[in-house]
Amino acid sequence: MEEQKKKISLIAFSGDFDKLTAVFTLATGAAASGYEVNIFFTFWGLDAIKTEKGRAFLGKNWLTKLFGFMMGGLSNTPTTRFNFFGIGPRIFRYLMKKNNVATLEELVDAANALGINLYACEMAMHVLGLEKKDFIHEVKDVLGVNTFLELSEGGRTLFI
């Protein structure tokens, strides 16, 4: 009987600090245990893979640029609760550092070091006026839903 390599695919829809931390913790943990890991970043999740970590006017026209600015990038992801205009994430980052838990940025770096496959959603990119060059070079490809469903076939898929 042929043994298939364990595979897990994550759909990173949320752009929240806490949910993205969960995505990358799951992904790096699985990759460290030998899983093949795919992450499909869509909509709010695209914030996690932009090259620009802070606020920037990324987009094709004034409306998408405004949206890009408001989204804020990896450094400005809000928490789903207790965000308090940005104080929440600061408190959580402090607590995580104090307890020697990896920060979101460290988790993203670990994901790249472990060779986790990062994909960007074509449809979301189109709507938000983003291009491949706006993302970190580790992003493997720009995909649509069907291709993602094919490559996640046979493994587990989680929507976060």
Add this chain to the structure above:
Amino acid sequence: MTFVKTKLKLAQIADGDTLEVLLTEGEPLNNLPKSAKEQGYQVLSVSHVEGNVHKVIIQK
């Protein structure tokens, strides 16, 4: 994350080299040696350092 960092460091060292990992009691101590063995690494020793810090020596 402890195992993730350990795995990353293990990937950088040569075959036959050893890696010292300092980790905390509880989940990391209980699971890291097991995960390392499952991945084919040799766990040479597990010892208590002080407080809740322990040391695991792994050979590639």
